[in-house]
Amino acid sequence: MSAKTRRDSIYVMYEGEREGAFLKHLAEHSNIRFNPQPCNGGSANQIVTNGIKYSARDVNVYVFFDEDFESRPGYTISDEALEGLSNTWKIEKDALKGCSYRCLQKMNKNMRNPILIVSYPQSIEGFLLRLLGIPLQDLEDKTTQQLKSMIASHLDNILLSDEDNNKIKHYDIKITKYIDEITKLQQSGLQNKKHRQFMETKTKEYKHYKNKVHLSIITAKRADISEIDILLKAFGL
Numbered sequence: 001m002s003a004k005t006r007r008d009s010i011y012v013m014y015e016g017e018r019e020g021a022f023l024k025h026l027a028e029h030s031n032i033r034f035n036p037q038p039c040n041g042g043s044a045n046q047i048v049t050n051g052i053k054y055s056a057r058d059v060n061v062y063v064f065f066d067e068d069f070e071s072r073p074g075y076t077i078s079d080e081a082l083e084g085l086s087n088t089w090k091i092e093k094d095a096l097k098g099c100s101y102r103c104l105q106k107m108n109k110n111m112r113n114p115i116l117i118v119s120y121p122q123s124i125e126g127f128l129l130r131l132l133g134i135p136l137q138d139l140e141d142k143t144t145q146q147l148k149s150m151i152a153s154h155l156d157n158i159l160l161s162d163e164d165n166n167k168i169k170h171y172d173i174k175i176t177k178y179i180d181e182i183t184k185l186q187q188s189g190l191q192n193k194k195h196r197q198f199m200e201t202k203t204k205e206y207k208h209y210k211n212k213v214h215l216s217i218i219t220a221k222r223a224d225i226s227e228i229d230i231l232l233k234a235f236g237l
Helices: 017-028 044-054 067-071 079-089 101-107 124-131 144-157 162-188 193-220 226-234
Strands: 009-014 033-038 060-066 115-119
Touching: 009 017, 009 044, 017 033, 017 124, 017 193, 017 226, 044 060, 044 079, 060 067, 060 226, 067 101, 101 115, 115 124, 115 226, 124 144, 162 193
Parallel strands: 009 033, 009 060, 060 115
Antiparallel strands: none
């Protein structure tokens, strides 16, 4: 694999841990230098606003967020952010008013920064289910929680290779071990904050590794979906 150069860099604003794992998985198979910009716990407005701030850079800037922000008061994209998009995209600001989040990027016909990737229906779970080949019409009108249950069920039913099975089992053993230790510490009443933080970090780390195995399988099963095509092209894949 050739060296990753600044010229081949991309910046990606994103909101959650699963999005981050998915993006890092793509980066591991790419010659593109990935500059992650996590906005953990942020709103669609914050993520889009951050993308606009980075838009003057001479590299491509992507904004990756969930559709369900559209229905969450206080988390929606503000009129000021929409005006910022219209300025960077060089289109009439009224064209973006009332536009559904999943359709916003279609207005950016010249692919100017920031380039939006909206996970739908609802969330990254809906996005990944579509990659697993579930028809969009079967996912519409589902809540984010229902989609999370669906993806857990589909991942459990995926036929894994022996190597992937062994990895999953190893990670599950580690996750169970650290969760048990955290529970015992809580029950004992001991206030060992440093040790608890260590165990919580390790639990999160092994959940991340487990997610990477599943995401590898999902990407291999990808359908012809415009959002994933944008991401794959961004990473030169």
